[in-house]
Amino acid sequence: MKTFTKIKQWLVGGCVWYAIISLIFLIIDLIISSNNATHVVSATSFLLMFPFGLSMSGAGMLYKSKLPRWSRILLHYVISVVSFLLFMLLPAGSISSGVYVLLMLVLLTVIYWILFALVHIFSIRWKRVVEED
Secondary structure (H helix, E strand, C coil): CCHHHHHHHHHHHHHHHHHHHHHHHHHHHHCCCCCCCCCCHHHHHHHHHHHHHHHHHHHHHHEEEEEEEEHHHHHHHHHHHHHHHHHHHHHHCCCHHHHHHHHHHHHHHHHHHHHHHHHHHHHHHHHHHHHHH
């Protein structure tokens, strides 16, 4: 029964990620293609947002697990970056060389650690506020 609950949590989380990412991409597509009939988001990339959402949901579940802290952070980072590269960047077809992939990997790493630091700082402050009340 616990396995079914975890699978349900993973699928619901993946659907939430899919809905958020799809909404963001559709808004961007609406803004960019307002003048002409061409669309930025292809059907293939739109469909690949769901496996990306599932992998991000799985990464979030691993981050909330009982593993040691360093392994949770490392696994979350690896799953997030690899899933973005596999499901969002590579199918876009804009990759011309390995240097571009390396540059995107470095950029994603910097963005990930900045966002992670911000989330970590806010969660520490939130815990302090909750403990004080």
